[in-house]
Amino acid sequence: MSARILITEDDNTFRSLLKAILQSEGYETREAENAEDALILLEKESFDLVLTDLKMPGMSGLDLFRIVRSDPSHPAFIVLTAFGTIEEAVSGTRDGVFDFLTKPLKDPESLRTVVRKALEEKKREREYAGLKEKESSGFPPDEIMFAGKAMKEVKRLISDVAQAQATVLIQGESGTGKELAAKTVHMMSKRNSSAFIPVNCAAIPDNLLESELFGHEKGAFTGAIQARRGKFELAHGGTLFLDEIGELPLSLQAKLLRVLQERKFERVGGNREISVDVRVVAATNRSLFEEVQEKRFRDDLYYRINVFPITLPPLRQREDAIPVLADYFIRKFSGQIGKKISGLEPGAEQAIMEYSWPGNIRELQNAIERAVILGKGVLKISDFPDIRERPVQDSDEMRESPALEEIEKRAIIEALKKSGNNRTLAADLLGISRRTLQYRIKDYGLSRKK
Structure with missing residues (x-):
């Protein structure tokens, strides 16, 4: 994927030179004659790098940068100047400008080198942000994500x-x-x-x-x-x-x-x-x-x-994954709240294996989190009140039954009952949107049920 670069320069001849050098490297370029026009383009389109003159009629290149940097996904900036002072360069780099280049250019290679370094740095920033997003979202390892045949x-x-x-x-x-x-x-x-x-x-x-x-x-x-x-x-x-x-x-x-x-x-x-x-x-x-x-x-x-x-x-078709997922969630939540939970007692493990899990992995995760909060040492069946309250359906019967809709219908009726017919709360209990719940209620003819 080619990088997109915005060239902001009021000198037409110099702007054309910059464009030619960058396009020869395979970069996609757009042009603006002043910072005001550049700002309009930055609001309308996405760029990886802005190459801007410092001194232009109206807004300066540094002023443009200071406006754009408020966007967390802002492009990298390289500032060109024939008039800049040391103070301006120091101020700009301290604020986050990647580099300054003097005009006229010493040679095309100096521009290519700085642009390449700026784009590499921006790529590393995005990779780091992506890694932090992955960590913060609790992205599970492959053996958990793809557990089960x-x-x-x-x-x-x-x-x-x-x-x-x-x-x-x-x-x-x-x-x-x-x-x-x-x-x-x-x-x-x-x-x-x-x-x-x-x-x-x-x-x-x-x-x-x-x-x-x-x-x-x-x-x-x-x-x-x-x-x-x-x-x-x-x-x-x-x-x-x-x-x-x-x-x-x-x-x-x-x-x-x-x-x-x-x-x-x-x-x-x-x-x-x-x-x-x-x-x-x-x-x-x-x-x-x-x-x-x-x-x-x-x-x-x-x-x-x-x-x-x-x-x-669905989780009912991944029975072999349930113990693996349960162990992962136990370690995750006990670590988060600082409890020592060693696992499940046999009765609790049997119960979660036999339970139908209409809410799938999300419901299993929520059940384990509640159990970790309630439990001590080893999780018992008493730490899973929702599983004890709901009738368990035989998994073989469920696989042979064509009435998956009937299971979902019963889950909706139960959620409406628990929530006092509050559809927003019922949707939260089921892990679906209110709009989806309304669609299901109409589809199953439950609109008159209280």
């Missing part, structure tokens, strides 16, 4: 598609780890030094979702006091994860299709096309094919995102 095929598919650029559709019930799978695709790809940007399409109101994805221009709507970049721009060079894509309103599906096809879009309230290099990974706990049949999802968008489908098995 049923996950072997998933691991192979993720490995196969990671290095490609194809759009990926991850399917699976709530709580099966779709976002972790999407992060794994990103971390194993060549884009892993750039951002992984998640968007939960069900958690954002419809009237705000377009702005969230594509950004908006100043004055585009009430409250838009300044231009704002959307998630697509923030994910430039990296991966955009669209969770619960089945919740995307029809009004936005056409715009998403265009971005996937052309890699271009306009902000809300704007008329300028913005180009992005983004790999999209989508996820759903619905059958999108059924959504297409019911005219709730565009068929052309469905076929565009379903280039490489990956289906995550």
Whole structure:
């Protein structure tokens, strides 16, 4: 992926020289005659590096840098000057400017060298940020992520598609780890030094979702006091994860299709096309094919995102993974709160093996966390009150029964009962969005149940 460089220089001849040198190295360039124009471009597009003159009519190159650096994902800056003082150079480098170059250039190679070093430094910063994000998100090791025989095929598919650029559709019930799978695709790809940007399409109101994805221009709507970049721009060079894509309103599906096809879009309230290099990974706990049949999802968008489908098995199909996952969560949570928990007593282990886990890995994780808080030494069945309260369904019967919907329906009824029919609380108990719960309530004819 070629780096994108913004050249800000009021001297046309010198600007053309800089452009020629950089393009000869394979870099993609944009130009601005002054800092004000550069700022407009920086608000509209994503760049890896800004090469700017120090002294220009109006705003200076350092003023431009000090405005842009407030963005955590700001590009690297190299400042060119024929007039700068030592004090200005020291001030600029102290504030975060990568380097200063004097005009005229000694030779083209001096520019190439500094640009290469600046881009390498920026790449290292992004890699470090990605590592910290991975650590802070509790990203599990592979032996945990892919525990169980049923996950072997998933691991192979993720490995196969990671290095490609194809759009990926991850399917699976709530709580099966779709976002972790999407992060794994990103971390194993060549884009892993750039951002992984998640968007939960069900958690954002419809009237705000377009702005969230594509950004908006100043004055585009009430409250838009300044231009704002959307998630697509923030994910430039990296991966955009669209969770619960089945919740995307029809009004936005056409715009998403265009971005996937052309890699271009306009902000809300704007008329300028913005180009992005983004790999999209989508996820759903619905059958999108059924959504297409019911005219709730565009068929052309469905076929565009379903280039490489990956289906995550539910936890009831990964029985051999349950002890491994339970041990991992016990070590994780006991370490976090400073308790010494050695494991599970036989009765508790048998109970969690026999339990149906309608909330999948998310429910197992939450149950273990609560048990670690309640338990001492060895976790007992009494430390798992939710498992004791719910009837256990025989796993063989469940595998043979076609009524997975009936299991989900009972879980919804129970969650509504526990929450006093508060749908927001019930959705939290189930680990799904309120919008998904409303859809399920309507689908199962539960709207009159109290």
